[in-house]
Amino acid sequence: MASFRHYLELHFIVFVWGFTAILGKLISIPAVELVFLRTLIAAAALAIIIKFTGKSYRIGRKPIIKIIGVGMMIAAHWMLFFASARVSSVSICLAGMATSSLWTAILEPLFFRKKIKPHEIGLALLIFFGLYLIFQFEFDHALGILMGVGSAMLGAAFSIINSRLTRTYSPINITCYEMVGACLGTALFMPFYLLFLSPDNTLLLVLTAMDWVYLFTLALVCTVYPFTGSVRLMQRIPIFNMNLSINLEPVYGIVFAYFIFGESEHMSTGFYLGALIILFSVFIHPFLDRRYESRQLQTTLPNGIGGVGHE
Template sequence: MSASHSSTPRFKDYLELHFIILLWGFTAILGKLISIPAVELVLYRTILAAIALAVVIRFKGGSFKIGRQNIVKIVGVGFMIAAHWILFFASARVSSVSICLAGMSTASLWTSLLEPMFTKKKIKPHEVGLAILIIIGLYIIFRFEFDHVVGISMALGSAFLAACFTIINSNLTKTHAPATITCFEMAGAFLATALFLPFYRTWMTETGTLQLAVNLWDVLWIGILALVCTVYAYTGAVRLMQKFSAYTMNLTVNMEPVYGIILAWFIFKEGEQMSAGFYYGASIILFSVFLHPILEGIRNRRIRRLQDSLPN
């Protein structure tokens, strides 16, 4: 464990970390439980999360002053997040939670392939190999679950966007407080969704009207989604990053699709049953995702040993 962490993680820290990952895996299920469409859902989620984060920042004595240019940039990232969430929830709605999470599990490797384009880092051979393995897994799923092509395509698009804004955020957090960044991003995501509504209402709804009316169950699920799965889970993860190594965090986050698929099966049962081909393909993808941080750890240890062996 790196000495830079504030303290050694305790058992309850491990429990909280897995609980947060469980919540992230639960978001696709909430998207299917909530009766309103994906666009209206993202509208409510983003405004509630933005307000709640603003209250948290103000309560903790944080600052919103980061400069007009930075605000414009961060709000722009929020536009990307809005598209990511709309595709994510729409994927779960038109196909299944399992299909959605199988596609979303490619986000970490999309990140590893895209990062060299944004930074000066070199492409790593093992990451190319894992990407090929993921393509094989996706091919198997497409072959056996052809009826869900639209759903998994949406999930892949959502994962691609997640990789893009994760790379951008990794640079933003070097100079600004993560909670402040997220607050402006949620505001940007709300703005993007609101601006999208006229086009969406005219061209993408059957009745030409928005479904903004919610029932009592929707109020509960949207509240959990915005406040528990977004605000609490995010701030909790940032706090735990001070105790866990990046390797441990990345390895644990890979459990998100596993938890989500298991929860979906228990909640929706027959509605989440897939062909054997789906589970073969999903297993290959998840194996690749789990293997990535392990290979990365081996590579980093080799580099450190090589550096230690060089004369000073």
């Protein structure tokens, strides 16, 4: 059962994640190299924590393979995330990420064979209308918004899978093996990246002193603690509620980006209107969901029970 303390910790984690896209843009290396180094550092740090806290690495071969597979999905999520911020802006990237609750609402019924709720279809259409406004007024950033939306979809998918994994395995073990999987997935992607996507067919791994500061902040402060903490909180907080709170990340990130990057993050009125529609759709969902569940309960109760005038 989730308490106020659990939601307070989740909100702090989302606040920390608000800096992620900004740090990704500040670090001078491309997205693929950035994800590889981020996950390598995070996996090493988590392995050290497991060692010095006396916990076991052993959770079984099949679960490790499954969790590493989820980690590869996380790698794709982060590569799209950072690439979106690079090819467009932090604000565009985070606007795309604001669709994560939409993807959760769509994917969770598919993963667990549940019925899709009618009001969620309506909200999905409203969110796509918000994205249409962003596309219409910020068409030059179409690739960035598509990458952001794709990243949100992958993020929703691995969050749904993690919500089941936390019922069986330790959050720190899950996070460690997922970071290993993300690092491995990025490494396996590199040959394709070098052949078709890298500008000079080379890896750019030369970092400045400030790059290393930003990178370790990203890997440790914005990855190890918040990622492990969010996986642990999935044991207490429903996954849709988690992703609903995580949608505050774009709000924090866009505000932080404006103060850090200034005019380069300034968008058209259409962008802000579209982003506002997306966020409105996200935050109105729990109220509509509560109303829907109440109506479903009324229809399943025997005639007269709970109704007006029952004696």
